[in-house]
Structures are given as C-alpha cells and as structure tokens.
Amino acid sequence: MYKGGGEVWRRDDRHGIVFLEKDWDGSTLPMNLVAEAGLAGSDFKPFDPRERAKLGGYSKIGEKALFLLEPERFPSLLRTGKTEVFLASEWNDWEKARDEECWKMQPEKGDLCLWMNWEDLLHLGVFEFKFITREGRWLDPPDSFPGVKEKIPGAVNFVFDPARTGRDLVGFRVLPAPEATCLDGLLRERPTGSFGYAEEGNGSRFRVYAPRAHQVELLFFDDPDGEATETHPMERNEDGSWSLELSERSSGCLYRYAVSGPEHASRGPRRVRILDPYALAATGRNGPGIAMPVPKPVAGKDVFVPPEMKDLVIAEAHLRDLLAHAPADLTAEERLGFTGLSKWLESEDCYLRRLGVNAVEIQPVLEFDSLSREEYHWGYMPVSFMAPASAYAGNALDGSAVREFRKLVESFHNAGLAVILDVVYNHVGVPNHLGHLDRELYFTIDELGRLTNHSGCGNDLNCQSEPSRKLVLDSVLHLVRTFDVDGFRFDLGELLGIDLLREIETETRRIKPNLILIAEPWSFRGRLPTEINATGYSLWSDACRERILSYVKEGCLDPRSALDLLQGKLDPENRFPWQSVNYLESHDDHAFVDRLCRAADWKDGKPPAGIEEKARLAIGLALLSPGIPMLAAGQDFMRGKQGVRNTYLRGDLNALDYGQLEHFREFSDWVRSLIAFRLSREGSFLRPSSFGELEYEELVEGEGFGLLIRRKGESTRLILVNPTGCALRIPLPEARGEGGASVVWGKCESLPGKVAPFDFQVIELPG
The missing domain is CATH 2.60.40 (Immunoglobulin-like)
Incomplete structure (x- = not known):
C-alpha cells in the first residue's frame, strides 16, 4: 500500500482501488498515486455508491447517507436473516445503540441498510462507527481496507468523513507488465539532438522523445488550470522523437504534451497530459511548462571559479529555513523564494557570510511536487530536472524562476560563496510525467512489472537506460551553463551508478574544470563500488558521522576514531584525503545535538551540562581534519529539532532561530574562528591534496x-x-x-x- 494524498490498495492481480483523502475532483491524482505505487493502471472510475458502502460502511446517495453491511461477509452469523444488526457510534453510546430500534439495519436488495439525512450528520464532523448484533457481537470492516481506524489493537472501526461522500474510492484495472523485447533496443540507444522548445529564425520548434507513443499532441493554454486553447498534432520522426515546427515564436506560451499509447504500453490512461521533461520553466507540479528559449550561458570572466575540492568548507542549507526568521528587511513574499535570499546575501550581516564557509550546498531547487507555493517542501520529490522551482519564484506564470535563480547564484558568487546544488536524479515525485511518457523506458521494473523502490520514494529512475542518462546529463550541463552553478551533491548516488557518475564528471568538467562533485554513496540497494574512489568525486562519510558521535557520546575513552579522522583514515578506501565529506548532521535524521541529549532535558534554552562541550569537540575534530568539512546550517549555534528525526514537512522545526545564535554566541564565534583558521594560509596543512603530502x-x-x-x-x-x-x-x-x-x-x-x-x-x- 502506498500513501501520499491517498492510498493505493491492490485487491487482486487485476484490480486495485485508490482511497483518496477527499472526493475525487476529476484530477490526475489517482493516476499519479497508482504510478507512484509502482503499478500501471487504466479504466479509472469512481465506485458505485452502494459498492463503496460495502467496503467503507457508508456512502452518500442524493441527500441521504446510506450505512450498509453486506451479509455475505458474515455467512455463519447472518445467513439466516434473523440476526438483528445495529449502527453504533460514539454519538449513540456504542453498545447502547441496540436499545433503540431507530439504529436497526433493515434488509434491502440482499444487504442490511440504514438511511439517514446527510445534513443531520454534518455537525458531527469526522467520527468512527461500527455494526453490532443484538447479541453484542461486533462486525469488523473488510480486511486491509484503508479507510478504517484502529485505536487499540484488535478494535477496528469504520470512519465517517463529510469530505468523503463516496467519490473518494476510485477503482482501476491493473495493467500487465510489458514485454521486454520491445524495449531492449530503445534502452541501449541514446537519443540525439536537443529537446523541448527552441526558436529557429522567426519560428519555433517543439521536440519530445516518445518512441513507443501512438500519438503526441502539443497543447497551448491561456489558463494553467484550464482546458487547452489550441491542439497541434506532432510529427513522428524516424529516431523516435516527435516534433512540431510553427511559423511564429511561442516564447512565453503555456504548453503541455498529450501522449497517447496502447494500454499494454503501461502509460496509465490512454491519453495523458504531461509537463515537457525539457521545459525550462513550469507553473507548478502539473505544469504547464513555459516556452522559453535557452538563455545565453554564463561565460568568460563572469564564470565563477570555485575553490579546489581540498579547500572547501561547506554549509548545507534549505532556502526557506534560512529566510523564515532572517534578521533582514524582507517581505513575507520574499521570505518564500530566490529573491529574498539574493537580497539578504547583499548584506555583510547575512548569516552565511558571517559563518565564514566558502561553499553552500542548497537543498533541491528544481520543480518539485508541492501542492501550493506556501507549502513547505524539502524538494526531494522532483517533477522536472530542468525547471527551477516555481514555488520559489515571484511569478510562476512568467518564468521568473529562471532569472531569479540565476540572480541568486550570482549573489552567492558576489559574496564569495560557491553554489553546490543538491540534485535528485534517482526518482521522481507526483505526477510522474516521465512515467506517463514511457514508464518502462525511464524506470526500473521488477519481474512482475512493478516499479522498483530502492529510493524509498516509490520509483527508481533507470540510470542504465540511455534516454534516462541523456536527460540527466542534459540537466546538469544546463545548470552549469545557464546558472553557473559550481557543483552538485547527488542524492542516493548509488542508484545513478558508477558509469553515469563518471560521464557526468567528464562532461561537466569540460565546461568548468573546478566543478565540485559530491555523491551520497548509498541507497536502499547498497553502496557505490570502490571504483568511485578512482574518480574526482567526494562522498558523504557516514563513518565520520557515526564514529565521532560514538566517541564524544561515550565519554571519549578511546581516541582511535578521533586520531583516524585527524589523519584522513576513517574511510580507508579513499585515494585522496578530500574524498571524504566529514559531517555530523545533515537535513536527514536527527540534529547532532538531539543525538547527544533529549530535547526534554533542555532548560531555559540551554542543553544539559557537558553537551555544548561535546558538540564543540566533535565539530573541532571535523574542522581540523583532512577532507571536506560540512556543517548543517545552525549547527554552529546548537540548532536542534526538538528530538524529531524526520522533519521533511516541519518548516517550523527546520527554520533557523537566529535568536538562539545570540544565546550561543561564544560557541558560534569559536566555530567561526576555527573555520577562518582552516581557510587561512597558516591552516593550509589541514587541506592536503594527497596522502603522501x-x-x-x-x-x-x-x-x-x-x-x-x-x-x-x-x-x-x-x-x-x-x-x-x-x-x-x-x-x-x-x-x-x-x-x-x-x-x-x-x-x-x-x-x-x-x-x-x-x-x-x-x-x-x-x-
């Protein structure tokens, strides 16, 4: 079962159900959830109201609420038709409902039913209910049905929700796995040329790669949430691409592709509207894209030269965590996006500038699957590999995200800070536009035709597929050329594989020789092989994170781990000292201080005695060691997250409290002093380029x-x-x-x- 805006429930090999959080409004959400659950589906239809009631206990028909029990589910108990059954809930005192005939279920069309006025139930809000026999036996909901609640083990109740009238259950047909034979050649063949929107003379061209589609259409929109105002069939080319040339330029137009294909090709509905994978800007997670010519690349003396890998000191940060409480003159709108951070970076009092690091690793800023601009989102569920996040733009409809993000990178550079983008190329969010374009071409599929899930996010991009590799390569090259970014941190880099990572290194460093390349070397499948150490990549060091935590937490009794770190020996497979990114905490999991003590043990804004000292010892070891030290934003002033491990939805916990910086001014000044020493000429011995040095x-x-x-x-x-x-x-x-x-x-x-x-x-x- 998959959750996220709804739940996907597979009834059998051929049929499934999407149980939505509210009634279906006709959007693509059920299709997206099914795709994210690793299935291919078709024939999406709301349940018949009575069928919905058989599963969920109730449904709305007209202005009435129908509570329904199917006797066939309890043949030994209800087969005679003589057993009396009652509707019970907290508002009729549960078991006492048997004392009043008004709650008795009546036979109707082979079922037991009770009709009530829908309006009479609305004031009750969401409530639990169940069916009970005259003799006091409780009748449980269907096994595994998602719309139930179990407050205590064994006590499972139905849930009535006014937002769910019956259209919250959407049935679909599970499509069989495709035959692999039709894919082999396509997986091995890399598409050529450029895709997306381009201007040619006074005209324009759109191009998309969809070799198994039966038809592709270009749709134009005036309203991003409205219907298409123009539809243009595209022409299929021999190389599997589809293209359309128009006599006029279309810059600024809103557009999508409509992709049609046979059911057995597993694209979900027969005709699906998708965001162009190469759209340079988007209005939101569902699209449409914004037709925009490729901007002129940053070139010549305007190109920023980042520090060598050995000389880096990195701060990891999320844009909105930095801005939420920033002591700067910013509007509420500016605190949501690129422009606000650009403005703050102009001030010498900006936190990142005062911290003294020379590089910032920004959590993902490519278009992700937030439902609104205001929604807090870490960005690790991308729906585009090309478009900067519209949620961080001043105006999502005019493509301002592109120029505003470019300005932000320039502002970092003016402040002397290299920009490392945290990028997610191992999976995608909702909607799965690539999956609708061609599921089996872009994603890894198991032997049963299901999407694999080594990312833990519902799907894995097939990085052995040449079309996938081209898309990833085109993305990183676009980000370097167009925005002058200085490096990348590859989320769950193990899923990209050593071959693709090597190709990324080769191609990007042709443009920017000093490009910073960092990989998270693991996934739920395993770790990158040791061949990665023969490349120019640095790797997040979980050995540093865990062994230094153990050292300071367990009383610093054995200095072995500390001495190994100070000599660059914690990751013995490294060929160069700078191949370890030495960190104690990141956005993932607990804050470091929360691993040293419980949040409940803090008093008057201070941790228990000894905790601040242990944190200082651990940070000092990382900053005095070979490798690349990385601090999480706020770590220099003991930022915790109230003991919560996974805070990906908790903007309130992640936002930096700069008042706490004043609380820990001495601690923060100590960290900044050590960073300054490390980056000074006197501290160059801490930054060796090789082990023999x-x-x-x-x-x-x-x-x-x-x-x-x-x-x-x-x-x-x-x-x-x-x-x-x-x-x-x-x-x-x-x-x-x-x-x-x-x-x-x-x-x-x-x-x-x-x-x-x-x-x-x-x-x-x-x-």
Whole structure:
C-alpha cells in the first residue's frame, strides 16, 4: 500500500482501488498515486455508491447517507436473516445503540441498510462507527481496507468523513507488465539532438522523445488550470522523437504534451497530459511548462571559479529555513523564494557570510511536487530536472524562476560563496510525467512489472537506460551553463551508478574544470563500488558521522576514531584525503545535538551540562581534519529539532532561530574562528591534496592526545586535543620544549601544551 494524498490498495492481480483523502475532483491524482505505487493502471472510475458502502460502511446517495453491511461477509452469523444488526457510534453510546430500534439495519436488495439525512450528520464532523448484533457481537470492516481506524489493537472501526461522500474510492484495472523485447533496443540507444522548445529564425520548434507513443499532441493554454486553447498534432520522426515546427515564436506560451499509447504500453490512461521533461520553466507540479528559449550561458570572466575540492568548507542549507526568521528587511513574499535570499546575501550581516564557509550546498531547487507555493517542501520529490522551482519564484506564470535563480547564484558568487546544488536524479515525485511518457523506458521494473523502490520514494529512475542518462546529463550541463552553478551533491548516488557518475564528471568538467562533485554513496540497494574512489568525486562519510558521535557520546575513552579522522583514515578506501565529506548532521535524521541529549532535558534554552562541550569537540575534530568539512546550517549555534528525526514537512522545526545564535554566541564565534583558521594560509596543512603530502605521528599522553604533522619545507605543526572537562597540560614532544613553540590557533592566553577543557591547540614547532 502506498500513501501520499491517498492510498493505493491492490485487491487482486487485476484490480486495485485508490482511497483518496477527499472526493475525487476529476484530477490526475489517482493516476499519479497508482504510478507512484509502482503499478500501471487504466479504466479509472469512481465506485458505485452502494459498492463503496460495502467496503467503507457508508456512502452518500442524493441527500441521504446510506450505512450498509453486506451479509455475505458474515455467512455463519447472518445467513439466516434473523440476526438483528445495529449502527453504533460514539454519538449513540456504542453498545447502547441496540436499545433503540431507530439504529436497526433493515434488509434491502440482499444487504442490511440504514438511511439517514446527510445534513443531520454534518455537525458531527469526522467520527468512527461500527455494526453490532443484538447479541453484542461486533462486525469488523473488510480486511486491509484503508479507510478504517484502529485505536487499540484488535478494535477496528469504520470512519465517517463529510469530505468523503463516496467519490473518494476510485477503482482501476491493473495493467500487465510489458514485454521486454520491445524495449531492449530503445534502452541501449541514446537519443540525439536537443529537446523541448527552441526558436529557429522567426519560428519555433517543439521536440519530445516518445518512441513507443501512438500519438503526441502539443497543447497551448491561456489558463494553467484550464482546458487547452489550441491542439497541434506532432510529427513522428524516424529516431523516435516527435516534433512540431510553427511559423511564429511561442516564447512565453503555456504548453503541455498529450501522449497517447496502447494500454499494454503501461502509460496509465490512454491519453495523458504531461509537463515537457525539457521545459525550462513550469507553473507548478502539473505544469504547464513555459516556452522559453535557452538563455545565453554564463561565460568568460563572469564564470565563477570555485575553490579546489581540498579547500572547501561547506554549509548545507534549505532556502526557506534560512529566510523564515532572517534578521533582514524582507517581505513575507520574499521570505518564500530566490529573491529574498539574493537580497539578504547583499548584506555583510547575512548569516552565511558571517559563518565564514566558502561553499553552500542548497537543498533541491528544481520543480518539485508541492501542492501550493506556501507549502513547505524539502524538494526531494522532483517533477522536472530542468525547471527551477516555481514555488520559489515571484511569478510562476512568467518564468521568473529562471532569472531569479540565476540572480541568486550570482549573489552567492558576489559574496564569495560557491553554489553546490543538491540534485535528485534517482526518482521522481507526483505526477510522474516521465512515467506517463514511457514508464518502462525511464524506470526500473521488477519481474512482475512493478516499479522498483530502492529510493524509498516509490520509483527508481533507470540510470542504465540511455534516454534516462541523456536527460540527466542534459540537466546538469544546463545548470552549469545557464546558472553557473559550481557543483552538485547527488542524492542516493548509488542508484545513478558508477558509469553515469563518471560521464557526468567528464562532461561537466569540460565546461568548468573546478566543478565540485559530491555523491551520497548509498541507497536502499547498497553502496557505490570502490571504483568511485578512482574518480574526482567526494562522498558523504557516514563513518565520520557515526564514529565521532560514538566517541564524544561515550565519554571519549578511546581516541582511535578521533586520531583516524585527524589523519584522513576513517574511510580507508579513499585515494585522496578530500574524498571524504566529514559531517555530523545533515537535513536527514536527527540534529547532532538531539543525538547527544533529549530535547526534554533542555532548560531555559540551554542543553544539559557537558553537551555544548561535546558538540564543540566533535565539530573541532571535523574542522581540523583532512577532507571536506560540512556543517548543517545552525549547527554552529546548537540548532536542534526538538528530538524529531524526520522533519521533511516541519518548516517550523527546520527554520533557523537566529535568536538562539545570540544565546550561543561564544560557541558560534569559536566555530567561526576555527573555520577562518582552516581557510587561512597558516591552516593550509589541514587541506592536503594527497596522502603522501604529510607525515603524521601520534602522541597519546594520559587523557589528552596530539598529532604531529610534518610537511616538507615547512614548520612542524602539532594538534593537541583535550577531550576532558578539566584543563590539561600535555607535554610537547621531546627535544622540542616550549622554546620557540607558538600557539597558532587556540586560546591565545594559554601556554603551548596547556589546553582548555574540551578544546584544541594548534602549535607551530621550530625546526
């Protein structure tokens, strides 16, 4: 069963039901939910009211509510027709309903029925009900029916909801899996040329790849939610594409494609309206797209040169989390989108600028499946790989998202910050436009014809399919050329596969040699093979996240994990130190501080004693280690999420509270100071490009420990770590003494070797 705006229930091999959250309004939601559940369906129809009542216990017919029980479901109990059955609910005292004949069900057309005025029930709102015999036996709803509630184990009730009159149940036919033989050649053949809208002379051209479609039409709209005002049949080409040339330019026009195909091709309804996969702007998740010529690429001296991978310090952030409470003069509208962040970045007081990082990893900003502009959304359910999110645009209808996002990237660059986009190419959201275009061509299918779900989001893009690969490659190249983005973080990169990731690296670095490439190396299927370490990718390090958490949480008894991190050894398969993105928290799962203590243990805005110190120790280890340190926005001021693990819908918990920054000013200043040191000339030894560049020597002295770091032609550096709650005097190496030794980072008033509680010292040694 799949949930998300409704639930999909497969009754048998050939039939299924979509149980919507409210009555069906004729939209494509049932089709989208079925596609997202990994099925192909056709013949979508609302249930007959009586059939709906047989499953859900009630239905609205005319101005009456029909409560219905099907005796065939209880043959041993109701077959004689003599057993009396009553409608019971909280508003008629449940079991006591048997005492009043008005609640007795009456025989009708082989069923037991009770009719009531619909208006008389509306004031009750949503309520639970059930059927009970005269003898007191409760009659349970049908097994597995989604529209029930189980407050306590074994007590299952029907649910009456005024928003569900009976059109909330939509039946459909499950289509069989297609024959793979018709796909083999198409999966291996990469489409050529450009797709989407283009201007040629004074005319225009539309082109889409749909080799198995029977017909494709171009639809124009005046109203994005209205009916098409023009319909133009497109011409099929020998290469499987469909195209249409018009004598006039169509820039600014709203358009969709209508794709028709045989049922066995598993495209759901026979004719489906979709958003062009290559539309450069969209008005929302359902489309339409906005016809727009490809903007001139950013070129020449305007191209931003990001830092080398080894020199990066990254902050991960969500656009609306940054803006919701930003101490800036922004309108409510500006706090929702690209323009607001562009304006704030102009100020030197902008949080990201003051933090001191040199790169920002922005959570997904391509068109996603939010239902409204105001809805908070992380962006990990994309419906387009080309169009910037209309929810972040000032005007979704004129394509302003394109110029506003381009301006935002420029604003980051003016502030000295590289832009890394978190991109999702492993699955899609609702509606599944690519699935309606050609389900089996773009998605992985199991042996039963169902969509696989190693992404955990209902479908997996088939990254072995050449049409899929071209779409992904065209997307990343468009984002680099058009917006001058500086890098990508590939969500669930394992699902993209090593071959596609290599091709992305080759093609994008032809345009931008310093492009930053980061992959999340896992999925629900497994991990990327070690061949990924022979590429120029960095990988999120779950070893850092988990082992450093264990180290600080369990009392810092064994420094092995900390010493390994300080030498870049936590991920031994790496070929280069910068291939580890060392992080303690991200948008996913708990905030780091919530893993150190319970939210309930905070008092007066402060965590329990020792928690702030443990957080400082962990962040310090990450910032003093080879690799790429990444902080989640707000981590520098102890941002928690009230102990909630998955906050993808909780804008209230994710929004940064800058008042808390003042609460933890000393902590934040300490983090910023360490970032500044890491990025300084004196801190260059923390950013080696290769493992052979430095020599390390471990020093363990009682409860404290240190690491000697030697680089040819430079002074020796010593990192001292005090993981205890008391100041420690850690002896300097023999024959070095204190003469000539100087503290280059740490408490300036401290002598070399005297380290404050839960703190660090970086010392330069002579010779």
